[in-house]
Amino acid sequence: MPANVAVQFLDRVGESADHEAFRYPVGESWESVTWRQAGERVQALAAGLLSLGIQPEQRVGIASGTRYEWILADLAIMCAGGATTTVYPTTNSRDTAYILGDSECRVVFAEDDEQLAKVREHKSELPHLSKVVTFDGESDGDWVISLDDLADLGAAHLAEHADAVEEVARAIDPEQLATLIYTSGTTGRPKGVRLKHRSWVYEGEAIKAQDILTEDDLQFLWLPMAHSFGKVLLSTQMAIGFATAIDGRVDRIVDNLGVVKPTFMGAAPRIFEKAHGRIVTMTASEGGAKEKIFTQAFKVGLEVDRLKREGKSVPLPLKLQHGLFDKLVFSKVRDRFGGRVRFFISGAAALNQDIAEWFHAAGILILEGYGLTETSAGSFVNHPDDYRFGTVGPAVPGTEVKLGEGDEIMIKGPGVMDGYHNLPEETAGTLTEDGWLHTGDKGSLDADGYLRITGRIKELFKTSGGKYIAPPAIESKFKAICPYASQFMVFGDERNFCVALVTLDPDAIAGWAAENDVTGDYSAIVGSEKCHAMVQGYVDELNSNLNRWETIKKWELLDHDLTVESGELTPSMKVKRNVVQSNYQDKIDAFYA
Structure with missing residues (x-):
């Protein structure tokens, strides 16, 4: 297992140098970069951060939507030995200032002028902040510089210290702080969750060990990278080596799927609810024969699925109907998502079982998983060859689970956080002395260890x-x-x-x-x-x-x-x-x- 996220990335660059790593939209077309090209850009940006004096575990913020530059910035912070602090682009200026101040960020990557304005407004409250690097915003060449400016600083630094980044990366301890993710929480001020290098590397390796994905897969990534679900997919990509197409614009998801034709994608249940709603309402508005065929197709699809799940044989007339409906209806539903999806992974909230079964009837598998920011996201996930609807699957290898008082789900393992930043009492109330995390969720485990979430204890x-x-x-x-x-x-x-x-x-x-x-x-x-x-x-x-x-x-x-x-x-x-x-x-x- 790689010692840290920086080494995990550098090893992947060495191993898959000429393979595609990322693609991203430029105007109406998509541009592609190899692992070697991504590695060179990350090395220059990491060296730029070192030239600005970033020390091990010092925090560097990213206030941006999901885009290729977000990933470059995060990997550069990892390779410079810093710790990424994530800020959602929708976070208001008051909370943005609180997060950057509480985490004592030294440098911030700000996506555009809108994000820059939030930082500028509270500049006087951020004594530790010495530099802002912007992706698209207006730089002043002094306090605010561009991404290219940072890369130029890095090139100059590498000209004098050729191995600077490699040396720093190899020296990072697995227990070192990698990420501070502030959970927006449904109550009170955001809490900074401290996650170590070891946790992210473990997450990627644990998913790799399950043979769910291969190097030949293509991911479409739109999830907020400020959320642990997005971060865990990046860790998984580095562990396995597949390519990722990135575009965080939520209104473009369905269009992008048609163009990119990915083999898998992570999403929150709301995306599936909306897609389901859109398909059903569009068909209903057409009415007549089309609507009748559509309704009958799903009736047959759900019945065939039920028989298969119960291990019963499908009668021939039903099998023939199903084949016809697959051509007329289900193939068109699959084509809306690009036609190549092997499965979707749903997380961040509970997925309704009826919606999972509806998509499955159309030949689209949604694998539900479960985890918290406090467990580096992925603690449980269903497997493409072994899944149970209504459950979030078994624990990933290396993670333990038990049910505590009132059937509260308790988790222990390498993914569990270090604690909440600057909040010892909150940490003590959430983590037991022997390392079990109170999730606040209620659940049940079946005989094979598949977890079913039955509610939020507080709700x-x-x-x-x-x-x-x-x-x-x-x-x-x-x-x-x-x-x-x-x-x-x-x-x-x-x-x-x-x-x-x-x-x-x-x-x-x-x-x-x-x-x-x-x-x-x-x-x-x-x-x-x-x-x-x-x-x-x-x-x-x-x-x-x-x-x-x-x-x-x-x-x-x-x-x-x-x-x-x-x-x-x-x-x-x-x-x-x-x-x-x-x-x-x-x-x-x-x-x-």
Whole structure:
């Protein structure tokens, strides 16, 4: 196993020098670089950081969306012995300043003028910050320099100290700090999670050991690199050597998949919910024979899948129908994703089992995994040859799991964090003395060690009738049923019934409105009687599949969708339930008046 991330990268450059490493969009076309070319650029940037005086474990920030330069910056920090501090591009200037200040960043890579402005606004509060390197922003040649300027500094440094980067890289201890990821958390100030070189190297090697991916795979990467899920995929790429196409623009995902034709991609469940919703609504709008064929195809596909899972043979008439529907319907669904996908990996939140089964019926496998920022992301993952829907798979090799008090999932292993930066009490409350991490999630393990997540301990509530409710389970069911849903938030703690606040996907509902003669902006559409009746139909369908005490007795559509900017979603698109509850407490109380 490589000693650290820098060596992991340098070894990969040596081993796969002339193979494709990355491709990225330039205008409408894609440009490709080999591992050798990436290695040369990283070496120059790392030497540039050394010339700026970066010492082992000193923090260097990256405030940027996902793009090729993000990865170059991160690898350069690794090879210079620094520690990357990640900042989402959507983080407001106040929190950006807090993260850069708390981590004592010496240098920051800022994507563009928008990110530069956030740093400039709080310059006086950042005494440790000596230099900003921008990808696309306006440099002043002094405090703010360009990526090329940094590479030029590096070239000059290497001219005098040819082996500088190699020497620093080889000297990095596996226990040295590699990354500080600030979890946006659904409560309070962001907490810096301290992750070591050893943890990232382990993650990549653990996935490599499972033979899930090979050097011939092609990854499409759009996930926020400020999130541990994106970082773990980079570590996996270096361990295995496949190529990665990078473009962080979420609105381009489906178009990019058609062009790049990857063999796999990591994503959060929201991407699959939206894709499912879009395909279902597009077909419904065509109506007639097309819609009938589509509906029948999925009925047959789901039945064939069920028989196979139960180890039963598929009757010949059903087999023939399935073959026909594969040509007419399923192949077109697969083509939307480029036609070559072997599997998707879903993480960062719970994936609804019905959506996983729907995609599988079309011949698209979504493997669910599970982990936390505090465990360097990947702790559990299903295997392409051995998966169970509704579970997140078994623990990856080298990671241990047990269920603690109240069935809390506890994790131990090389991926577990060092602790929270500057927060000893928080660390002591999360990590036991013998190295077990409290995840705060509730789960169950089957006889073969497959983990099922049953809820977030803090999110479980009890009705006044004494019944426990797990809101995320109900919420994901609704999103699987209603193709127009964006968010569905269930409340009812200590009350005698459950209620919900609902938001709809602005794009999907605009399409629905055009077909149903409803005019106006988002708030006018959701305020219409027709829209209310449509949503009520889906709520009724949801209720028919719930226990009596879980059913949604009252609900209301909000006049806007939740956003990161409003503070109601975290940068990784998780709902901040406590913020939503306090913002709409009056509405929730009115349900029970």
